[in-house]
Amino acid sequence: MEDILRQIIGYLRGMWLYRWWGLLAAWLFGCAAAGVIYLIPDRYESSARIFVDTQSVLKPLMSGLAIQPNVDQQITILSRTLISRPNIEKLIRMADLDLAVKGKKEREDLINELSQTLKIRGTGRDNLFTLSYEDTQPERAKRVVQSLVSIFVESGLGDKRKDTDTARRFIEEQIKTYEQRLEEAENRLKDFRIKNLPLMGSSGKDYVSQVAEVSGQLAQAELALREAENSRDALRRQLVGEDPVLLPETPTQTKVSIPEIDGRIDALQKNLDGLLQRYTDQHPDVIGTRRVIEQLQAQKKKEIEARKNTPGGFGDVNSNPVYQQMKLALAESEANVASLKARVSEYAARKKQLQESAKLLPQMEAELAQLNRDYEINKHNYETLVARRESANMSVEMESSSGMAEFRLIDPPSVPIKPSAPNRLLLMPLAGIAALLCGLAVTFVISQLRPSFLDGRDLREVTGLPVLGTVSSAPDPRRKRRRRRMNLAFMGGLGGLVGIFGLMTVALAVLGNH
Template sequence: MEELVRQLIGYLRDMWRFRWWGLAMAWIVGAVGGVVIYTMPDKYESSARVFVDTQSILRPLMSGLAVQPNVDQQIAILSRTLISRPNVEKLITMADLDLGVKDAAQREALITTLSKGLQIRGTGRDNLFTLAYADVEAARAQRIVQALVSLFVESGLGGKRQDSDTARRFIEEQIKNYEQKLVDAENRLKEFRLKNMALLGDGARDYVTQIAQLNGQLAQAKLELREAENSRDAMQRQLVGEEPVLLPQTPNASNVSIPEIDGRIDALKRNLDDMMQRYTDKHPDVIGARRVIEQLEQQKLEEVEARRKAGPGQFGALNSNPVFQQMKLSLAESESRVASMRARVSEYESRLAQLESSAKMLPELEAEMTQLNRDYAVHKTNYDSLVARRESANIAVEMDNQSGIAEFRLIDPPSLPVKPSAPNRLLLMPVAGAAGLAIGLALTFLLSQLRPSFVDGRSLREVTGLPVLGTVSMLSTPERRRARLRGLFAFGGGLAGFVGAIGIATVVLNIIQG
């Protein structure tokens, strides 16, 4: 610490040798600063206050139905981004500042000046903003602030409308895209169902259900077939011992009547007529009935031919026993039913075999069906969500058009300043004086370093590294003491005069400015 104090004292002694240079520099800097401050042009600041009311009664009422944007955040961002080049160019036109612009360079300079001079000061969450601008002409400053207020309000309202329109257009485009995706997904699902209808069923029945249903139908058809066969066999046993019915000899077999065969043929034809009203020609029951009819007709021809060869005695009158004839008809109907049930059993067995043979394809088909349903469900969910958001956006836009989410209120209109707001000469003059003193001290320090001196033998020995044999002291005489005292008074008077000149200049500038 002692070493630092010793070095500091050494620096001060060296600087004291050049004190008059420092004082002269302080006077020069102070005088130049005073002239510059005096010649600085006056600037008049015009300001306006705008309040943005974001508390609307519709916002809590429409919560959940309409989109609720963060209006406070939007206004805060607007206040920070309002001073941009496009907006400054609009402001130049609105305030008629481009009338005196002659070339592009002047316009760029004007844009730069306005961008630096425009101020938007907020008070935080109260949404109260102060718009200000300082210019050498009070009226022009007022016009600029008025244009800035208009631009602030228009940018806020226009920005909200533009955001709403952009959002609605985007949602509409997405809805159209998802409509097309839904149509494509529905078509793929429909084509897949039509292609694999036999395995997938009607949508309410899966493969296992179809197998179980076919097994049940097949078991029921086999049971009915056994019942029909048992009924037919019982009728045949009842006819044993009865007198057979023979037909008379006729030259044409088609005109010969054999009741037991003709009855069966008639019953089958009636049954065939009923089936043709419900089925097509390719239905298994229809094909089976026609095959049985052809077999019976062939059997009739063979029976007629056999009886013709047996002799005319075999042809006689029809048996007049009505019970016998009724039993013959019942037997023919039973034969027809047995043939029909056999065809049905055969068809069910064929279908069941086809389903069982397609069992290996079923997991792949079910996986593809699941994928198609999942894609359709995702597209449907997104589509419904987009439609709901579109309606919410429409309600929000209508709500904004009716009452407005944010209302701009002009609290204080742009003022026409009478007194200049800048420069603050009361502050600048003392600053200029302090700067002069600081520059003077810096000059004395620089000179002391350029022309160093040694005040004792220790510092000389430390600098040169050589031993000091001795020192010679200077004796102080009365004349030297009086000369030194006069020098101190002169330097003190010069320093006091500098401080007084700065104070007097500050008072004078204040009087002139006031």
């Protein structure tokens, strides 16, 4: 510690030898700094405060119905991106700053200057923004801030409208695209259903349901056929042992009737009329019934011819009415059996056709599932886009009626009276301190360039040689008085420098208050 203090004292004693050089440097630097501070042109700052109100009564009411963008975030991004080259060029035209521009270089310099001097400050939480600009001309500073306020408001409203229009156009294009896709999916599904209608069924039943239904109908038809056959066989057994009743041959008879055949023909004719009411001429039941009627008519002709050739073949028909009734019942039973056979054949053919188509069922179900999936996806996307479009339209109406953000000019820009820069009241004492530091630096540098030894110890430490002794000077009153006058003059020069900067600072403060 002692060595450090001794070294510091040595530096100070060496600097004291060249104090006049330091005082001169301090005066020169101080005068130059004061002159520069006075010559700096005054800059005037004009500012304006804008409040952006993003709260709306309709917001909570329309929640979930209309699209509500994050207006606070949009305003924050706008405040950060407002100072861009296109906006600055627009501001130059609005504030008439391009009247003094004579070339591209001056224009670029003006754009760079505005980019650095334009300021937008916000509190963040309250959406309160301050727009400011400094210029050497107060009127021009006001015009620039006024133009910046206009650009700020127009950019906020214009960007919202532009974003809304862009979103609506995009949604409309997507709706048209998905509408076309939905129509194509519906056509593919319709064509597939028409192509596979036999397997799918006209009522929309699946394959298993169709097979079960046809199997049930076939079982019922087979059961009815067995019942009809048993009834017919029972009638036949009852007719065993009965004497046949033949028709008499009379010359005046124009029409010959065989009750058992005529009864069957009449019963089949009635059954055919009922079938034609439900089916077409190509239906298997209709074709089978007509074939049986034709066979019975041919059998009737043969029977008539056979009876005509038999002596006494045409007896009295009405002689045994019970026999004739049993014949009629047997004919009806035969016709019913023929009809049921045709029905059983038809149901069996349908069941066989369904069983043969079972191999194509997995592939058909996979294709149908894929078509339904594509249709549902396109339908869901289409309905979602339509809902989004309606929500966007509602948002536009809400913005036009109430406004999502309202710009309020709290403090309009005004012509500044007092300059905002430079702050000479602060710069002047700083210049005085800088002058003193400059003088100290000069004395230190000179003392290091031209070192001197003040005692034998320093000389011995520096040279490394033994010092035999030192010679001291005898006190001289005249030299002592001269040294005192020099010290007083130095202190006077130093105090004058400090006093001048102090007076200039006080003068600036007094002039600034007035």
